[in-house]
Amino acid sequence: MTEKGLLVVVSGFSGAGKGSIMKRILQKYDNYALSISATTRDPRPGEMDGQDYFYKTQKQFEKMIDKDELIEYASYQGNYYGTPKAYVEKQLNSGKDVILEIEVQGATKVKELLPDTVLIFVTPPSAAELRDRLTKRATESADQIRGRLRRAVVEAEYMPTYDYILVNDDLETAVTELDEIVRAEHKKSEESSALITRLTTELKELLKGDETL
Numbered sequence: 001m002t003e004k005g006l007l008v009v010v011s012g013f014s015g016a017g018k019g020s021i022m023k024r025i026l027q028k029y030d031n032y033a034l035s036i037s038a039t040t041r042d043p044r045p046g047e048m049d050g051q052d053y054f055y056k057t058q059k060q061f062e063k064m065i066d067k068d069e070l071i072e073y074a075s076y077q078g079n080y081y082g083t084p085k086a087y088v089e090k091q092l093n094s095g096k097d098v099i100l101e102i103e104v105q106g107a108t109k110v111k112e113l114l115p116d117t118v119l120i121f122v123t124p125p126s127a128a129e130l131r132d133r134l135t136k137r138a139t140e141s142a143d144q145i146r147g148r149l150r151r152a153v154v155e156a157e158y159m160p161t162y163d164y165i166l167v168n169d170d171l172e173t174a175v176t177e178l179d180e181i182v183r184a185e186h187k188k189s190e191e192s193s194a195l196i197t198r199l200t201t202e203l204k205e206l207l208k209g210d211e212t213l
Ligand code: 5GP
Pocket: 011, 037, 038, 041, 072, 073, 074, 076, 081, 082, 083, 084, 101, 102, 103, 105, 106, 107
């Protein structure tokens, strides 16, 4: 039987480089699958339906909620974002490690529902570096940059609830570290389930063999 994959949540400040990490990890290793979310926000130039997101109307999205088709959903900047269940389950069952790139409220919900999920928060090494990365994007106005930094302050409050904080200073290093975390988590869960099986067998044997107990 194929071992089930791990569910990995990646969150982080806007400008932390999550997108580049996701792109690179999928190129570099073949055990990962990236979940594609549903959203009510409009596609940005260059984005494609079914590739970046599944773009939905509010009505369509609410129908998905009613039909229990989402693992989690959250409202962010006036739009709905949610993780479709079917794809994630299928990939996990086929042994893939599934990455959800979602914001902090959704991450909290996934952890509550599926406690084995590994939560990873990506951050640049410093606030100044975050500001510089946002400034370099050149697509954003000073007001938008301030808005993103203000939101980062709120998001930082969730950082202690994450299992790992991943500092993205150098892209390749961050990708390697993320993969190492996932490998270590696999090993941990394999070792603990082997230990549980062995202890249970030993306890039963002990009780069978000794009538005085
Ligand atoms: P953007 O509109 O910039 O693509 O994404 C905005 C935020 O929504 C990002 O923090 C992204 O991680 C988050 N997000 C994307 N998909 C989902 C999802 O399915 N669920 C939740 N809770 N957040 C999501």
